[in-house]
Amino acid sequence: MSQVEVDGNGPTGGASFSAAARAAVEALLAPVDADLARRYPGDTGTRQPVHTVYVPADAFAADTVREWGRQALEAFDTHAGTPAELARALGVADDELLADVHARVRAKLEREPVEDLRIDFEDGYGPRPDAEEDAAAVRAAELVAAAVAEGTAPPYLGIRIKCMEAAVRDRGIRTLELFLATLLAGGGGLPDGLVLTLPKVTYAEQVTALVRLLEDFERRAGLPAGRIGFEIQIETTQAILGPDGRATVARMIEAAEGRATGLHYGTFDYSASCGVSAAHQSMDHPVADHAKAVMQVAAAGTGVRLSDGSTNVVPTGSTEQVHAAWKLHHDLVRRSLARAYYQGWDMHPAHLPTRYVAVYSFYREGLAAAAARLAAYVAKAGGDVMDEPATARALSGYLLRGLDCGAVDPAEVTALTGLDRARLDALAGR
Structure with a gap:
């Protein structure tokens, strides 16, 4: 079986995408990228009242x-x-x-x-x-x-x-x-x-x-x-x-x-x-x-x-x-x-x-389970559930909402996850 050689610019040889094709893709999707960023900026990162x-x-x-x-x-x-x-x-x-x-x-x-x-x-x-x-x-x-x-x-x-x-x-x-x-x-x-x-x-x-x-x-x-x-x-x-x-x-x-x-x-x-x-x-x-x-x-x-x-x-x-x-x-x-x-x-x-x-x-x-899943995700340790980045965002958001209303304390969340507030915010996409 033949091997494809790769240099810093991608695969070498005749089978590759041209620079013109890549540029065309960028031109095509630039307005889409801008529209997605405008319409779907994600969570504001501020506290939501209960x-x-x-x-x-x-x-x-x-x-x-x-x-x-x-x-x-x-x-x-x-x-x-x-x-x-x-x-x-x-x-x-x-x-x-x-x-x-x-x-x-x-x-x-x-x-x-x-x-x-x-x-x-x-x-x-x-x-x-x-x-x-x-x-x-x-x-x-x-x-x-x-x-x-x-x-x-x-x-x-x-x-x-x-x-x-x-x-x-x-x-x-x-x-x-x-x-x-x-x-x-x-x-x-x-x-x-x-x-x-x-x-x-x-x-x-x-x-x-x-x-x-x-x-x-x-x-x-x-x-x-x-x-x-x-x-x-x-x-x-x-x-x-x-x-x-x-x-x-x-x-x-x-x-x-x-x-x-x-x-x-x-x-x-x-x-x-x-x-x-x-x-x-x-x-x-x-x-x-x-x-x-x-x-x-x-x-x-x-x-x-x-x-x-x-x-x-x-x-x-x-x-x-x-x-x-x-x-x-x-x-x-x-x-x-x-x-x-x-x-x-x-x-x-x-x-x-x-x-x-x-x-x-x-x-x-849900504190203990959410904290354990998030800690396993951060440590890449797996565990009983294999979570994806979107789920990690949800887990972080869950803990942050609990912190904001006073249901859970910063010290216990940090003890269970090893994460401080800033790290939770980052994982939640804030």
Whole structure:
């Protein structure tokens, strides 16, 4: 059998690719390379909150976060004061892991009960006289600025404006303008964790409209281009499937021109738009699973993050009623996490205990296995599972999310993997 000789430029002899062919390939694929880099930049590398808390604008106050934490702790101590009581509430094993989670969740509720707060000027606020909403928008900005200056603000916070439909468009734009202008007028600039939410999007052009407004505001305010991003709330069937049969949500991400930070699923509006009766509107209904699967594929690789919706079953009343609502919420959150929806909405302070119990259990249960697989990958030692680079990215991302929310500690992750935060970030592609 003949041997092919190879020099520094490739195989020698007559059987080879010409320089012209290689140049043609580069010319052909250069636009593709650029398009892939633009459309699919990968994860942003920033922290993703585990939830978003919605508070109507007229109910938002300087002590809202502290009060939510107080009420959450009160519910936790009253109805699940011990790991055994928590186990009974959720129908899970009362073991060492749950005891650890119980202690960590209580500490979390004391330290950082809310990771992301949205001051709601839409459904939770409703139609108001213009003067009243003007005043509320200014007041919200002043309270946000004060909380940021005092160091009491949650990591992420912002407002949800009214949608871009004709009937409320001017009102939503006016509220956004007042909120942003008041933040800047205070001299502290825009908070690093500022998040805006655009609800009830039906056409990609509505996303483009907000982009143009933000471009104009940034230019007039002397802000860097692209400084202000926003979430797109997926609450209508038109946001998932357009009249031409194409997946509209992908067009919305494109229309955001790099400003989209998240896609948030709206459980009840979307379910209702599909004709689902009120008794069956839930995060685990088949119409919800279909919508979120489309969202997930559309957002993959773009750096746009996903958030599931909420349950409207409130954990109040007797201990039996609270336990039933907690089990429902806990199971729904765990279901979302398994499906890679790492964020959701919480509508009541008593939802916070089970949000964190579900999240912390998810990361602590899988810590040892994920760390072992990642350590084996880095050491090229193989093990029971032969992982690929994409899986290593997922394993690193899993550990990083656990670190960000406080479910796992840096020291224990390093002890199990031999990797520090910087190395995990690199493996996760951040």
